[in-house]
Each structure stands twice: as C-alpha cells, then as structure tokens.
Amino acid sequence: MDETTTLPEPRELSRLRAQIDRVDAELLDLMAARLRLAEATLRVKRSHGLLSVDVRREAAVVSRGARLARERGLDPELVRDIFWRLIELSRSAQAASGVDR
Numbered sequence: 001m002d003e004t005t006t007l008p009e010p011r012e013l014s015r016l017r018a019q020i021d022r023v024d025a026e027l028l029d030l031m032a033a034r035l036r037l038a039e040a041t042l043r044v045k046r047s048h049g050l051l052s053v054d055v056r057r058e059a060a061v062v063s064r065g066a067r068l069a070r071e072r073g074l075d076p077e078l079v080r081d082i083f084w085r086l087i088e089l090s091r092s093a094q095a096a097s098g099v100d101r
Contacts, residue, residue: 031086038090039097052094058087 042052062083069079 031089034086035090035093039094042094053091061087 045052062080065083066076066080069076
C-alpha cells in the first residue's frame with residue numbers, strides 16, 4: 001500500500017473528530033462573546049472618560065491566562081501568546097466597528 005491509498009476512516013476517529021469540531025465551534029462562540037464584552041467595556045470606559053487601552057489590565061489578563069494554563073497542564077507561553085492574540089482581535093474588531101472612536 002502506498003501513501004496515496006486511503007483507507008476508510010475508523011468510526012472512533014470520526015467521532016473524535018466530530019467532537020473536536022464541536023469544541024472548535026464552542027471556542028469560536030466564546031471568542032465572539034469575548035469580543036462583545038470587550039466592545040461593551042470600551043463603551044463604558046468612553047462614557048466615563050477613561051483611556052481605551054489599559055496595558056496593566058491587559059498584562060494581568062495574559063498573566064492570569066498563563067497561570068490558569070499551567071494549572072491545567074497547558075504550555076503557559078503558548079497560552080500567553082493566544083491571549084495576546086485575543087486582545088489584538090478585540091482591538092481590531094473595535095477599530096473595524098468604530099467602537100474605538
């Protein structure tokens with residue numbers, strides 16, 4: 001059998017992949033919810049005359065994410081990168097929606 005020959009996918013593998021797909025969808029739902037909360041946070045900041053970016057809060061969120069990752073047996077540095085990307089995603093969505101103006 002060569003590398004181009006494909007065998008039917010075992011049912012167990014199909015079930016596991018379907019579960020991964022569901023978790024991925026849930027992750028995206030959570031990311032969208034986080035973006036909505038970030039936009040609401042920005043509106044509150046603006047209504048109270050606060051700066052839109054709070055670098056200390058961002059650093060605390062990332063540090064907390066790394067700590068929680070470590071507690072769960074995940075690579076804290078990779079999770080730290082993910083949290084920075086989530087913050088970047090929030091900023092980008094805010095800019096695109098005009099919320100940051």
